[in-house]
Amino acid sequence: MTAAGFDPVDFLTSAVRIDSTDEDVAEMRSFLVETLESRDVKVTVDDAGNTLASKGSPSEDCTRHVVLNTHIDTVPPHVPFERDGDVVRGRGSCDAKGPLAALLSAFLAVDPGDARLTLAVTPDEEVLSTGAAALDLDGDLYVVGEPTDLDVCTAAKGRFQGTLSLAGSAAHAAEPDSGVNAVAALESVLKVVREFDAHREAHPELGSATLTPTVVDGGAATNQVPAECALVVDRRSVPPETAEGFRSAFEAAVREAVPAEVGVAFALTDRPTPFLEAFATDPDHELVRTLSAAARDAGGRGGVRPFTAATEASYFAPAPTVVFGPGVLADDEGAVAHADREYVSLRDVRRAAEALTDALSSLVAEGED
Template identity: 75%
Template sequence: MNSTSGADASAFDPVDFLERAVPVASNDGVGEMRDLLVETLEDAGLDPDVDEAGNTVASKGADDPETHLVLNTHIDTVSPHVPFRRDGEVVRGRGSCDAKGPLSALLAAFLAVEPKADARLTLAVTPDEEVLSTGAYALDVDGDAYVVGEPTNLDVCTAAKGRFQGTLTLSGVASHAAEPDSGVNAVFALEAALAAIRSFDDGREAHPSLGAATLTPTTVTGGESTNQVPAECRLVLDRRSVPPETATAFRDGLESAVRDAVPDDVGVSFDLTDRPTPFLEAFATDEDHELVSALAAASRRAGGSGDVRPFTAATEASYFSPAPVVVFGPGVLADEEGAVAHADREYVRVEDVRRAATAVTEAVDELVGR
């Protein structure tokens, strides 16, 4: 997969690539969009590989490097597709900011920088970030540090909460509603369970940058007949975690807390939602790491804020932690008018795409360039 660019990388225009990428629908299959990416890399003299999981991977530099920097983002988008259009200095359409704008910036940096003799630079683009992260989970790239492209408004994001989901099941004994004491009412047990859920995080310290974890009941079902004591009640919970909590630790802790709270004759089980890939867990990178300082300084020079802050959505960056990882890119998840990413009004500013490309290129060159 090693290659040296045979074309002039300075000929690559990230905005031109963005304008070709946004019209390509990638909400219901990424094949056409991946073809465009592979073709672009091949035109630059590189030899990208598409693995069995659909990841597009290209590398430059040493086979056994002292430093391996990985640039990662995704090419899938959410449904439905929103057509491309350019309004002056704004590119609109599904994926313009999430995440084809960031992809354009990372691609510009990857093509522009030639690694020094003891370094390696990899571009790894995944196909399934918006659903199950099957690509990132299967990605066979061992980096020392990662830049993950997402819309951050050119801020450098060093942490994000994780997201777990599971179903709490309370089990009782069915009986005729006319003789309620002959059964065990699972819905009655929900009262004590909710009290345990409300107090689950009491006494836990908030994360210094991410704040407190949250635990939110979202849906509840129970009972099968209106004249029967319900034998079962199910409550779905949404958990936004902070380090160092893992999905397994959360599952075990929640089940134990509810078990202690409800009557002994009520059965308790808590099962994480079944999925073929791990949940996106929380991550946090040391804000003093050279990856953070280099990209923040480059963002400021390029016209961005260079602010260092948490990211407000879960990302595949968690799959690369505990290696140092930051999230960075042009565009915003939401603005003063409302949602931008995943919305019909999705857009990215041309100037911000160019600023992001400049910032990532300068930071990458500082970290691993000749």
């Protein structure tokens, strides 16, 4: 079953031509809105720039509410559209206009009956997720469009970032013991970083969390004991760790490890939206089983696995949530998404649309039982 008069490939080839890097998504959003309205779908754009459309019963009366989500912004720079047989190249082809084309096709094709089907397309996913943070959808099931090679991804690590500030006291380098060397305290800090997860259990799907030192800054003069040092760390979390839980645990571990005369403060990077935390959906959930089987029937592998990048899917958990779509983050030659060689297979776009349509048809019908 396909949406009458809608071809996901035609939509995709037009969408990839539209530059939607950074916050400049107005043209792409207009194209999406026009596509929906031309098929008599009522569309709203909220104050956060989200494009929203729903079908079926009102939310208060529906038997099940299924939400389809992806984003229209892309990372810079814009990479021009090219088509080579079955392959479309260009910025956004796999991240995430290919998944958007498949989700849109399924949304238009499926009659939700007494259930409710919502399409929620966000801006700003690649930066601060201001669109997704503003959503209030109360869905029962969520499908988030990202390049997964038609696998059903049930979990993803979160990403936190913060700056550790160490405070000592300046002194002449000829008399180092007369001061407190903040840079020297990094020796103990880096040991904490290396061993922070040594005794923590790995997640059954996502494996171990990671903690990586990324940027360091300290010292004011080459002949002076440095009074200050700052270290930025990148945290890739696994459930059930939260951003605040990590912050307090890491600060406490550092405080215990460094000399008492060194001041310690650790702050998460200030941002207007919550960090993308880790999420995990039961691999045996009906949503996972139904979409995986539909992906296999459509010609994909339909594997069930974690997603390897942080995603706005974390904002929808703990409701059952999966990540799914055509395209890959990387292949045997290297990076695909966010790279100059970004591409997607048109055959897989059609397969994803077919799988989503079949799975959604089944899921909304099951909601009526």
